[in-house]
Amino acid sequence: MILDKKLFYIIVNCGLLFLFLSLCSFTPGRDTIPATSTFKFKTIIIDAGHGGKDPGARGSYSNEKTVTLAIAQRLKAAIDSQIISVKTIMTRTDDTFIPLNQRSAIANQSHGNLFISIHCNSSPEGNAAVAHKRKGVLLLVYGFHRLKEQEEAVRENSSIFIEKDYKQNYESYDESDPSNLIILNAYIQKYRKQSILFGDLLNTEFVDTNGRESNGVKEQGVLVLAHSAMPAVLIETGFINNPEEEDYLNSPEGQNEIVQSIIKAINNYRKAIGAL
Numbered sequence: 001m002i003l004d005k006k007l008f009y010i011i012v013n014c015g016l017l018f019l020f021l022s023l024c025s026f027t028p029g030r031d032t033i034p035a036t037s038t039f040k041f042k043t044i045i046i047d048a049g050h051g052g053k054d055p056g057a058r059g060s061y062s063n064e065k066t067v068t069l070a071i072a073q074r075l076k077a078a079i080d081s082q083i084i085s086v087k088t089i090m091t092r093t094d095d096t097f098i099p100l101n102q103r104s105a106i107a108n109q110s111h112g113n114l115f116i117s118i119h120c121n122s123s124p125e126g127n128a129a130v131a132h133k134r135k136g137v138l139l140l141v142y143g144f145h146r147l148k149e150q151e152e153a154v155r156e157n158s159s160i161f162i163e164k165d166y167k168q169n170y171e172s173y174d175e176s177d178p179s180n181l182i183i184l185n186a187y188i189q190k191y192r193k194q195s196i197l198f199g200d201l202l203n204t205e206f207v208d209t210n211g212r213e214s215n216g217v218k219e220q221g222v223l224v225l226a227h228s229a230m231p232a233v234l235i236e237t238g239f240i241n242n243p244e245e246e247d248y249l250n251s252p253e254g255q256n257e258i259v260q261s262i263i264k265a266i267n268n269y270r271k272a273i274g275a276l
Contacts, residue, residue, distance in 0.1 A: 041275035044079060045112040046090045048072035049119040052097025057122035059246035064120040067249050071237060072118050074259045082263055104227040115232035117224055120240040120249060127241050135245050136213030137206045138236035139199035142226050143219025194231035201268045202233065205261035
């Protein structure tokens with residue numbers, strides 16, 4: 001029997017997907033963990049956005065890569081001292097450019113149970129003096145691309161164009177390829193609920209505990225989250241091009257407040273999935 005080429009292509013890729021999923025050691029989803037499970041929440045990946053030749057968003061006197069590293073370092077120190085039996089891995093510890101796909105590779109190779117990417121937001125008007133400038137936190141989880149809802153994803157994904165071989169490196173993220181779409185969908189379906197859960201818990205802490213404004217929890221096609229084989233959330237900690245928020249993001253008080261909100265959300269997340 002001669003198979004249609006498209007049907008053959010689908011069968012082959014489904015077989016590859018089955019092999020891929022059977023070989024990967026994913027963090028189990030909450031709804032797949034039996035009551036007698038020995039699953040332990042052991043490792044948190046902390047990703048300081050941008051770095052090196054990629055400054056990220058700019059404020060009037062600071063840039064995103066510097067602020068995110070400062071917050072990430074404070075977060076690591078806080079987790080190490082306040083959360084027993086959980087280790088932390090940073091995707092970068094200094095002003096170094098790390099390609100987006102390498103960040104998820106670091107997370108996967110470290111067998112992380114939660115991926116937290118720290119970023120600063122920026123609105124289209126830049127540093128221009130505009131009344132009622134945007135402010136507040138935003139929590140992003142990975143989801144399929146939705147046209148007209150990708151403002152933050154487009155900005156965060158722009159880092160790939162600094163990379164020398166970005167077309168080759170990100171070929172596997174092309175959702176027009178059925179095999180890539182199958183694998184990306186497997187990641188999304190397995191970790192979507194936990195990622196949204198953690199995003200919601202973060203949002204509660206930022207809003208109810210700290211009194212911050214929030215732009216909510218959104219699903220967008222952010223590449224740094226796409227291939228992280230674990231629940232993952234990107235935190236836009238505030239608008240760095242808003243003078244009020246730039247001061248907050250650069251201050252020790254503001255950074256510590258952000259960190260403690262994340263710590264509380266981590267502990268609440270561990271309780272929710274039965275890993276505390």
